[in-house]
Amino acid sequence: MSEATATVDKVSREEAKIVRPPLVLNQRTMGWISNYISSIIEGKTPFWWYAAMAVTVPLSLMCFGMLAYLISTGVGVWGNNHPVGWAWDITNFVFWIGIGHAGTLISAILFLTRQKWRTSINRAAEAMTLFAVVCAGIYPALHVGRVWMAWYLAPVPNSNAIWQNFRSPLLWDVFAVSTYFTVSILFWYTGLIPDLATIRDRCTTKIKKFIYGVLALGWRGGNRQWRHYEKAYLILAGISTPLVLSVHSIVSFDFATSVIPGWHTTIFPPYFVAGAIFGGFAMVLTIMIPACAIYKPLHDLVTHSHVDKMCKIILLTGSIVGYAYLMELFIAWYGANPYEKAAFWYRAFGPYWWAYWAMMFCNVVAPQFFWFKYFRNNWIWVWVLVQFPNMGMWLERFVIIATTLARDFMTSAWGMFHPTIVDWCTFIGTFGLFTTLFLLFIRFLPMICMFEVKAVLPEADPHYGEARH
Amino acid sequence: MEYAGNPESEIHGIAAEFQNARELYHAAEKLRDEGFEHWDVFSPFPIHGMDEAMGMKRSILGKLVFFGGLVGFLLAVAMQFGTSSFLYPLIVAGKPTNLFTVPAFFPIIFELTILLSAFTAVFGMLLMNGLPRFNHPLFNWERFKKVTEDKFFVAIEASDPKFSPQPLKALLESLGGTNVTVIHGD
Numbered sequence: 149m150s151e152a153t154a155t156v157d158k159v160s161r162e163e164a165k166i167v168r169p170p171l172v173l174n175q176r177t178m179g180w181i182s183n184y185i186s187s188i189i190e191g192k193t194p195f196w197w198y199a200a201m202a203v204t205v206p207l208s209l210m211c212f213g214m215l216a217y218l219i220s221t222g223v224g225v226w227g228n229n230h231p232v233g234w235a236w237d238i239t240n241f242v243f244w245i246g247i248g249h250a251g252t253l254i255s256a257i258l259f260l261t262r263q264k265w266r267t268s269i270n271r272a273a274e275a276m277t278l279f280a281v282v283c284a285g286i287y288p289a290l291h292v293g294r295v296w297m298a299w300y301l302a303p304v305p306n307s308n309a310i311w312q313n314f315r316s317p318l319l320w321d322v323f324a325v326s327t328y329f330t331v332s333i334l335f336w337y338t339g340l341i342p343d344l345a346t347i348r349d350r351c352t353t354k355i356k357k358f359i360y361g362v363l364a365l366g367w368r369g370g371n372r373q374w375r376h377y378e379k380a381y382l383i384l385a386g387i388s389t390p391l392v393l394s395v396h397s398i399v400s401f402d403f404a405t406s407v408i409p410g411w412h413t414t415i416f417p418p419y420f421v422a423g424a425i426f427g428g429f430a431m432v433l434t435i436m437i438p439a440c441a442i443y444k445p446l447h448d449l450v451t452h453s454h455v456d457k458m459c460k461i462i463l464l465t466g467s468i469v470g471y472a473y474l475m476e477l478f479i480a481w482y483g484a485n486p487y488e489k490a491a492f493w494y495r496a497f498g499p500y501w502w503a504y505w506a507m508m509f510c511n512v513v514a515p516q517f518f519w520f521k522y523f524r525n526n527w528i529w530v531w532v533l534v535q536f537p538n539m540g541m542w543l544e545r546f547v548i549i550a551t552t553l554a555r556d557f558m559t560s561a562w563g564m565f566h567p568t569i570v571d572w573c574t575f576i577g578t579f580g581l582f583t584t585l586f587l588l589f590i591r592f593l594p595m596i597c598m599f600e601v602k603a604v605l606p607e608a609d610p611h612y613g614e615a616r617h
Numbered sequence: 618m619e620y621a622g623n624p625e626s627e628i629h630g631i632a633a634e635f636q637n638a639r640e641l642y643h644a645a646e647k648l649r650d651e652g653f654e655h656w657d658v659f660s661p662f663p664i665h666g667m668d669e670a671m672g673m674k675r676s677i678l679g680k681l682v683f684f685g686g687l688v689g690f691l692l693a694v695a696m697q698f699g700t701s702s703f704l705y706p707l708i709v710a711g712k713p714t715n716l717f718t719v720p721a722f723f724p725i726i727f728e729l730t731i732l733l734s735a736f737t738a739v740f741g742m743l744l745m746n747g748l749p750r751f752n753h754p755l756f757n758w759e760r761f762k763k764v765t766e767d768k769f770f771v772a773i774e775a776s777d778p779k780f781s782p783q784p785l786k787a788l789l790e791s792l793g794g795t796n797v798t799v800i801h802g803d
Contacts, residue, residue, distance in 0.1 A: 178661060178767035303696055311700035315712045315721035323728040331735045338739055342662075346765040365749035368756075369764050370657035370772075371645075371667045373746040378663050379676040380742035384735060387686075391731045398724050602767075603662035610642035610664050 171265055171604045173448040178602045184445055185343075185594045186350050193591065196442065200587055207580020214574040215290055223293045225570045232553040232565035237291040239545040240575055242399055242420075244284035244582075245325065246541060248332070249392050249421070250428020251277025255335060256388035259381075265457060267600035268449040271343075272439070273432050274336040275595070279585040280431070281329045283578040288321065317401040324398040331391055335384045338377075341367050342599040396421045403548065410491035410552040413479070419472035426465035426511070427541030429458050430534040435586060437531045439595065449596055452525055459524040462537060466515035469544075473512065491552060499564060500551040503543050510540025618786060622757030622801030629754035629802055630655075630774040631785050632761070633794025638664050641769040644792040645670040648771065651788070655774040659755075659764045678741055685737025686730045693729035697722040754802045772800070 172181075218225050228235045251273040258266040292298055301322045305311050312319055344364035351357040367373065397417035404416040433455065440446045480492040495504050514536035517523045523533060550565045589595065606612055622629070635641045638660065645658050649672040658667065668675070698716075701707070706714040712721055743749065755761050755772060764770055771794060773785055786797045 182661075182766040303700070305700075305705070309705060310707065311705050313707070313709045314697040314701055314725055315709065315718060317724075320724035320728075323725045327728040327732045330732060334735050334739045338742070342765065346661075349762040349765045361751070362749075365743065366751060366753060367748065367765075368753060369659045369661060371660070371664070371671055372657045372673075373748075374660070374663040375668050375673060376676045376678050376742045376745045379678040380738045383679060383682050383738040387731050387734050387738075390727075394724070394727055394731075398728075401724070599662040599765075608638055608662060608664070610638045610666055610670070612637075612639055614639070 170606070171267070171451075172601060173451055176448050176605075178605065178607075181449075181596075181598055181601055182346055182350070185596050185598050186347055188443060188590070189347060189592060189594065190350065190352075194442075197587060197591060201584065204580045204583040204587060207577050208584045209577075209580075210573055211286075211577020211581050214570050214577060215286065217570065218290060218574075219295050223291065225568060226291075226574075227566050227568045227571050228291075229563070229565075231556050231561045231563045232550055234549050234553065235565045236546075236567055236571045236575060237287045238402075239542065239549050240578065241284050241287035241291075242545045242549075243427070243542045244280045244287075244578065245328075245399060246396065246420075246424035246545075247428045247431045248277040248280035248284065248328075249396060249424035250432050251275070251280075252328075252332060252335075252388050252392040253425050253428065254432070255339070256385040256392065259385040260389060264604045265454055267604050268596055269432065269436060269454060269458075270600070271336075271339065271597040272436060272589075272595050274332065274339065275586065275589045275593075276428075276432060276435060277332050278329070278336060279582050279589075280428075281325070281332060282585065283582050285325065285329065286574075286578065288325070317398070317405050320398045321402055324395045328391060328395045331384070331388060335388055338381060338384060339597055339600075340593065341365055341377075342369060343594045343597060345369065346598055347594065393421055396424045408491075408552055409485070409487040409557075410495070411548070413476065415472055415475060415479075419469065419476075422465045422468040422472065423511075423541055423544060426462060426469055426515075427537055429462050429465070430537035430541070433458055433462075433530060433534045434538060437527050439590065441527075446596070449601060455527060455530055456521075456524045459518040459530060462534065463515050463518040466511055466537065470512035473508065487557060491555065494555040495547060495551050498551060498555060500547065500554065503547050503551065507540050507543035507547050510536040511544060514540070618782060618797065618799055620799040620801060621759070621761075622754055623803055624801055626802040628775045628782075629800040630772050630777075630780070631782055631789070631797065631799050632755065632758065632770055632772040633789035633792075633797045634760060634763075635769040635771065635794055638769065640793045641771065642667065642670050644771055644789075644794065647792055648773070651779070653773055653777055653779055655777040655780075657772055659761075659770040659772065661765055661767060661769075676745075678738065678745065681741045682734050682737045685741070686734035689729040689731070689733025690726060692733070693722070693726040696729075697725060752803070754800050757803065758798055758800055760796055760798070 226235070226237065228237065251270075254266050254273040255270045255277075258270075289295065289298060292301075300306060301312065301319065303312055341364060344360055345367035348357060348360040348364045351360055397420065400416035400420035403411035404413060406412060436450060437455070440450050477492055477496075480488045483489075494500075514533060517529075517533055523529045554564055555562055602608060635644060641658050641660060642664060645667060648656055649670065658664075658671065660667075698718075701714050701718065701722075702716075708714060712718065760768070761770060771789060771792075773780060773789075782799055789797050
């Protein structure tokens, strides 16, 4: 009996090789996956972690210091001024929120489309979403000026019994971003529950056992639990998909529903969403490649095929973004609106020409290298090349916001934006905050979704090794 | 027979260990056909097709979420039309405050529908799973800790009408189960 089973096992393994390359390399077992991923959390804190934290923690403290200075002094400490009333705050907000979108895309859209390769990257990407949204949230919350008045945005009447203007895109934004953050946390935590149970069951010290035990909520992995769990996960994926598309569309409405030339275009929602996915995947690769370089056995889980696929998505979305840039220019010319035409002329040849052409290079030209397998397979090249989308997507938002406002309808309302040192330090600080949160995540939570990776192993199939019909 | 937990306290059930998803799947099919009621199979990951093997219907969570989403939708409609059209109509930027305002109200209606659906999905799932809870008799069994790693288990609860330890031990072993253990409470 057992010999027969072994032969059949071997046959199905051979069969699997023909059908599709395995998602997990080196025939790793379920036990190995738990052991290795958990060992990252259970082991001694490595030196590089402290070294990295020594850089990122002061940077995040700098961010908080700058925000405290801003609150205590006023928004005047930023460079925003007439006519560029929205500047780095909104640029950075859109930049960070866009980065978050790749995480939701990986966890939701790729789940719905049954892309099983997502299992080994979705946890880290979702964590990245959360931390990016935290960084993003800082800006709209603080740019209101008097932060203690921020409750005006909540649906509560003010002292004159006047309610919020629900027809304003800025209020849509509040609802969209806060819903997005909440749903992202729920999605991420739901995915974590079975893995927290794994950590709980392996804990040796009482304190750890208590903490992970509480966090795992008493999960036992019975099928009576799994069936509701899987349903909940499917539903969350199903509702996160339109959510993520709506969030960046609504962010683009902040611009598109205004009457400013260069902003008032219908192309904005799809173009913003494509850009968000483009920039977000670049950020996923930016953090996953170093993580895999540090934890070498992760190469069996995050394989060349994963990076290859992500590069292709960057190439695709980068090309969509490039198409949108060209289409904007075409419509500016074809639409025969002199203000629209002027707005785009100033983008390309006005005072911020350098930002425009740098953006064009970073977002349209640089990703084209990913047509070549050589660049997609060489992780050092990949890491270098994805820095261009990272920069380019920031520049895109800067170009859209600052150059448009700097050249208003009337020459009397023209002006330049000059970032102050506070602008710079806050922005650099948010990178520190983002990285600090990510380092904490790597140290204390499983960065690969263990149970999902186990479920894509061939032996997870209940008919594994049985004759096919 | 082996036991786990405090032997003085009540019996929670009887459990057996299995080595892989295939064995567990076939054991579940047998137990379903035997007509057991209060039992469950435990695995490190959800097993495709296990619901049918256990003879269970679809989770009703999807229906609950529909109502959760509906509440979110109605809440947003009431909040926006209620305040902007009835409590304090105020024309801003030339936008109307009557029923024709739907396009401007649409984004928040959408977002709140999503938000309440997500809350229902997550909290409904936890509620139906009897979570969160601090402890469970199964945790008294040392081997059961491997359920979150790479082992598979079947547990038949003492509340099942057909429960009786000795014949069940024989049954579970005939299905390929090992380390059959009686689980007691604390």
